[in-house]
Amino acid sequence: xxxxxxxxxxxxxxxxxxxxxxxxxxxxxxxxxxxxxxxxxxxxxxxxxxxxxxxxxxxxxxxxxxxxxxxxxxxxxxxxxxxxxxxxxxxxxxxxxxxxxxxxxxxxxxxxxxxxxxxxxxxxxxxxxxxxxxxxxxxxxxxxxxxxxxxxxxxxxxxxxxxxxxxxxxxxxxxxxxxxxxxxxxxxxxxxxxxxxxxxxxxxxxxxxxxxxxxxxxxxxxxxxxxxxxxxxxxxxxxxxxxxxxxxxxxxxxxxxxxxxxxxxxxxxxxxxxxxxxxxxxxxxxxxxxxxxxxxxxxxxxxxxxxxxxxxxxxxxxxxxxxxxxxxxxxxxxxxxxxxxxxxxxxxxxxxxxxxxxxxxxxxxxxxxxxxxxxxxxxxxxxxxxxxxxxxxxxxxxxxxxxxxxxxxxxxxxxx
Ligand code: EPZ
Numbered sequence: 390x391x392x393x394x395x396x397x398x399x400x401x402x403x404x405x406x407x408x409x410x411x412x413x414x415x416x417x418x419x420x421x422x423x424x425x426x427x428x429x430x431x432x433x434x435x436x437x438x439x440x441x442x443x444x445x446x447x448x449x450x451x452x453x454x455x456x457x458x459x460x461x462x463x464x465x466x467x468x469x470x471x472x473x474x475x476x477x478x479x480x481x482x483x484x485x486x487x488x489x490x491x492x493x494x495x496x497x498x499x500x501x502x503x504x505x506x507x508x509x510x511x512x513x514x515x516x517x518x519x520x521x522x523x524x525x526x527x528x529x530x531x532x533x534x535x536x537x538x539x540x541x542x543x544x545x546x547x548x549x550x551x552x553x554x555x556x557x558x559x560x561x562x563x564x565x566x567x568x569x570x571x572x573x574x575x576x577x578x579x580x581x582x583x584x585x586x587x588x589x590x591x592x593x594x595x596x597x598x599x600x601x602x603x604x605x606x607x608x609x610x611x612x613x614x615x616x617x618x619x620x621x622x623x624x625x626x627x628x629x630x631x632x633x634x635x636x637x638x639x640x641x642x643x644x645x646x647x648x649x650x651x652x653x654x655x656x657x658x659x660x661x662x663x664x665x666x667x668x669x670x671x672x673x674x675x676x677x678x679x680x681x682x683x684x685x686x687x688x689x690x691x692x693x694x695x696x697x698x699x700x701x702x703x704x705x706x707x708x709x710x711x712x713x714x715x716x717x718x719x720x721x722x723x724x725x726x727x728x729x730x731x732x733x734x735x736x737x738x739x740x741x742x743x744x745x746x747x748x749x750x751x752x753x754x755x756x757x758x759x760x761x762x763x764x765x766x767x768x769x770x771x772x773x774x775x776x777x778x779x780x781x782x783x784x785x786x787x788x789x790x791x792x793x794x795x796x797x798x799x800x801x802x803x804x805x
Contacts, residue, residue: 390779390780390781390782391768391781391782391785391791391804392778392779392781392804392805393769393775393776393777393778393781393792393802393803393804393805394775394776394777394802394803394805395766395769395770395772395775395776395777395778395800395801395802396774396775396801397575397749397753397769397770397771397772397773397774397775397801398459398771398772399634399770399778399799399800400634400636400673400775400799401630401631401635401636401637401638401770401795401798401799401800402634402635402636402637402638402798402799403638403639403797403798403799404638404639404640404641404797404798405627405638405640405736405794405797405798406641407619407620407623407624407627407640407641407642407643408432408619408620408623408643408788408789409431409432409433409434409458409617409618409619410434410578410579410582410617410618410619410620410621410622410623411434411436411438411439411618411620411786411787412577412579412620412622412716413578413579413582413583413617413618413620414430414433414434414439414553414617415438415439415442415472415480415482415485415585416482416485416556416560416579416583417430417582417586417615417617418430418442418443418446418460418462419442419482419485419486419488419489419556419560420489420560420583420586420587420590421446421451421462421464421489422446422449422451422464422467422486422489422490422492422493422591423464423489423492423493423560423563423564423587423590423610424464424590424609424610424611424612424620425464425465425609426463426610426611426612427462427463427465427611427612428461428462428463428467428590428612428614428615429460429461429612429613429614429615430459430461430615430652431456431458431459431614431615431616432460432500432615432617433458433459433460433621434458434617434620434789435458435789435790436785436786436787436788436789437714437782437785437786438480438482438786439478441476441480441483442480442483443460443498444476444479445472445476445477445480445483445486445618446464447464448469448471448472448473448497448771449464449467449468449469449470449472449486449490450464450466450467450468450469450475451463451464451467452464452465460515461705463719464493466493466544467493467619470491470494470496470497470498471498471499471513472486472490472498472499472500473500474498474500474531475548476500476533477499477500477501477502477510478500478502480502480662480704481502481505481510482502482553483499483500483502483582483796484499484502484512484515484553485553485556485557485560486499486555487499487512487515487519487533487535487557487561488515488519488557488558488559488560488561488755489558489560489561489603491519491535491540491561492537492560492561492562492563492564492565492628493525493564494537495536495537495538495540496535496536496537497533497535497537497656498531498532498533498534498535499504499532499535500531500532500533501528501532501533502529505758505781506555506719506722506758506759506761507717507718507719507720507722507758508717508718508719508720509718512553512554512558514547514548514549514551514554515551515554515557515558516528516533517548518545518547518554518557518558518561518571519535519557519558519561521543521544521545521546521558522537522540522541522542522543522545522558522562522565523537523539523540523541523543523568524536524537524540524561525537525539527698529577531766531773537561537565539568540561540566541565541567542562542565542566542567542569542604542605542606542624542682543567543569544569544570544572545558545570545571545572545720546568546573547571547573547574547575548573549577550573550574550600550687551578552575552577552579552580552687554575554577555571555574555575555580555602556580556583557596558571558598559571559580559583559587559597559602559604562604562606563587563590563592563593563594563604563606563607563610564592564606564607564608564609564610565606565610565676566754567605567606568603568604568605568606569603569605569606570601570602570603570604571602571603571604572600572601573600574596574597574599574600574601574602575687575688576598576599576687576688576689577602577616577622577687578598578618578644578647578688579689580597580598580602581597581598581618582617582618583597584597584598584602584614585597585615586613586614589612589613589615590610590612590613591607591609591611592604592610593605593606593607596693599624604631604658614657616655617778618644619642619643619644621643621647621648621692622680622692622760622787623787623788624640624644624647624648624669625648625651625692625694625695625698626642626695626698626763626767626788627640627794628640628652628655628662628669628671628768629649629651629653629655629695629698629699629701629702629767629794630660630698630766630767630800631660631671631673632655632656632660632671632673632677632702633673633677633701633702633705633706633767633770633771634673634770634771634800635671635673635674635675636673636680636799637671637673637763638670638671638798639668639669640668640669640670640671641667641668642667643669645662645664645669645805648692648695649689649691650689650690650691651691651692651699654681654683654691654699655677656677656678656679656706658675658678659673659674659675659676659677659678660672660673660674661673661678665741665770675750675763676706676707676747677702677705677706678706678707678708679702679703679706679707679708679710679743679745680709680710681703681709681710681711682710682713683696683699683710683711683712683713684712684713684715685713685714685715685716686715686716687716692792693714693716693717693720694716694760695760696712696714696720696760697720697723697760697761697764698760698763698767699712699760700712700721700723700724700727700732700734700743700764701723701727701740701764701765701767701768701771702767703743703745703747704727704730704733704734704743704745704749704768705745705747705748705768705771706745707745707746707747708742708745708746709735709741709742709743709744709745710742710745711740711743712740712741712743713739713740713741714741718739720758720760721736721741722757722758722761723757723758723760723761723762723764724736724741726754726755726756726757726761726765727749727754727764727765727768729749729752729753729754730749730751730752730754730768730769730772730776731746731748731749731750731752731772732749732750733745733746739763748771748772748773749768749770749771749772749773750772750773750774751772751774751775751776752776752777753776753777753779754768754769754776754777754778754779754783755778756778756779756780756781756783757778757780757783758781758783759784759786760784760787761783762778762780762781762783762784763787763788763791765778766778766784766791766795766802769802770795770800771804776777781804790805792804
C-alpha cells in the first residue's frame, strides 16, 4: 500500500490551483445519463472516486472520453439500468444513479451502496423521496428494484436535509411530467452546481441553495459544455495546512463565500485571509491559538468534511478546542492517529476536546478515511520530525496528487 513520508516544520509558500469539486462532479456525471446528447464536463479532478463513477457509467453503456481534466460523456446508446454490487460497493455515490437512471430508463436495479468508513450511510430518505414521486421500489437481496413507469411530479418533504437525497430527487424529477417541490432540501453549493448543470441541459430547476427546490419536468434534454465548481473542501484543507505551518499561500479558483464557517474559526492573530479577484491569499505568521467550539452542521454550518482537518490544526495550536460531530456517527477515526503524534484529545460520544500544546511530533500513522487522511497530512506538515502515513489510497479518493500540490508550495512530502 502506498505511503506518504513527510518531513515537518516547513512553512508553505506559493500558489495552488483549487481542483474541481469531487462532490459536484459525481452527481453531475450521474446526471449525464438523462440526455442522449454529448456532454462536455471541464475541471474534472483526477480522483479514484471519479474513475469508479466512470466505470459505473461505462457499465450502463455510456461512452466516456478523457482529454486531460475534460470528459466527454455520451449516453445516447445507454443500454442498461443495472448497477451491480461489485461496482456499487466501490463508490457510495453510485446511489445518485438511482434517480438519474430511473429518470432516463423509468426503471433501475441498483445494489445497496452500503456503509463506509465514517458511518452506516443509510438511504431511507432517498427511497422515501423517490416513492413520493411514484417510484415503486422493492428492496430484495441487497438490491433496489425500481419501477418508475408511473412517476409524476409531486411534493417531497425530506426528513433531514440530506445532500444525496436532495440530488437524487432532483435527478429523478427533471424528466418526470408535472411539478416537483423538494422541501427541507440540503443547501450545499454542490447542489447549486448540479442545478446550474441541469439547467444548462435544458431542465427547469429553481431554488437550489435554499431549502425549497422547484422542478418542472421536460420531455428531453440537450447537450452542454460545463465547468465544475471549485472544491471548497480542498480549499479549506489547504487553508488549514497554511494556517498550521505558517507562510503565504495563494489559492486560485476558491470561493471565500463558501467557507465562511471555517474562516470565522481561524485564529485572526496568526493568519490573515483576503480575496483578490478570484484568488484567496492566506498569510500565516506566528503560532496559532485555538480556543473555539466547532459543531458540524448542514451548509452553511461548519462542514463535517473539514472536521478532521480542523482537529489537526487545533492539535498543533495552543489552547483548548471542543469539536462536536453532528453529521456522521464514526468520524473521529483520525483521533487515535493524532494522539500517536502527541495530540491531547479526549472523545466522548460525538464530542472531542482538544488541548493544543503548540506542537506535534512525527510518527507512523494510518489513514482510516478520506478526510481523516488529509488531517494526518496537515499534522505531518507541522510536526517536528518525520511522519509516515500508511494506506493513503483513502486520500486519493478526494485529493488530486496531493503530494504534488503540497511539494509545489514548499512541503517536504513524497509518495512511496
Ligand atoms: C454528501 O454525502 C457528501 N458526499 C459527503 O462528503 C458529505 O460529508 C455529506 O454530503 C454531508 O455534507 C458527496 O456529495 C458525494 P447526507 P451524503 O445524505 O449525501 C444521514 C466527503 O468526504 N442520512 O447529507 O451521503 C447520513 O447517515 C464525503 O467528501 C440518512 O440517515 O450525506 C448522515 O448522518 C463524506 N438517511 C447525514 O444524513 C439518508 O437517506 C448526512 O448525510 C441519507 C442520509
